[in-house]
Amino acid sequence: MAAKAAATPAHWSDDVFREMKSRDITTVCTIPDGGLTQLLLKVEADPAMRLVTLSTEEEGMGVVTGQWAGGKRAMIAMQSSGVGNCINALGFPAAYKAPCLMLVTMRGQWGEFNPWQVSMGQAVRPALEAVGVRCFPVDKIDEIAETFAAAADMAFNSSISAAVLVSQRVIGAKGFGQK
């Protein structure tokens, strides 16, 4: 048993994936990020789920709204740089009072290596809050799943937009081997 557990160490995406499944989230729209890799692989491997690869993140606001209008639950997973692409589009689900759940892996904050990421990374939370999105920051790995669950329940039960912001402190800062 111990040997098996060591061979497949637990990953936060296992817990988030379980919370997604238990809430009937069946579609995940994405422009991927390194920190999302394991979660997206689980979605792709599950025959009951659909991964929708986008060309730009704001398309996700349309897809989740259409899914909701058609009776299904969907969400968007993206890197924090994609949040900037979504600002006008976030008014779309809000106008329909459609739920819009986002899982955002952060860049440009904790230990960032790439200066080009810093501007948007620092602006993510104030920009989202300026357009009415409730933010749920996560700084500790053992708090991701419960925070995601709380944000998902609030989004779907109260029909609002909610973003879970996963810190680089949790997923690790990208270093391109130069740290």
Added chain:
Amino acid sequence: MSNAPSKASAALNPTSNKLQRRPFVADIMKHRGNGLVVTGLGSPTWDLFAAGDRPDNLYSWGGMGLAVPTALGLALAQPDRRVLALTGDGEMMMGIGSLGVVADQAPNNLAILVLDNERFSETGRQRGLTGSRVDLCAVAKGFGIRETMLVTEESQKDALARFLFETPGPILAVAKIALSEDPWRLPEKDGAAIARRFKISLGLEKP
């Protein structure tokens, strides 16, 4: 050779754009059956409302570029219903990458009709990108959309209706419409009311 857009295409009423949008859309919609229609913001929303208000019209007053992504989400959620995205050329251009997403997901119940007057007609008729070089049907083909249809004549209307509501999707048609002065026909503006009525019509919410 100049790289500037041609004089002919920059003319206010190009001779190829002669379809009158209001009667044209109304005639096409006679063939929709139980098809669901998602509109792009602005004139396509007014056109659909003018063609006859129905609860299974998902009108939009904003979110430029999101008509096709919304119709895609709906088509995937309701695979047994035909879904039509009815939008304009500028709205389509803003969300042009979504054609690649549609082609990748390949829902066979999704059709797109672009009402193309080659102008930003809502904001003062400024020149758009489809009047000179951009060929939306070729673009859609390049993204991997199964079939496309270019409509310039009234006589193609029946063929277009069959294309939009019977041909396996995802498909895209472009109708070259004229610039026109149409009376304001504005549907419900409250998105929550639009969506709630829509979901009731699908049996997803109680009246």
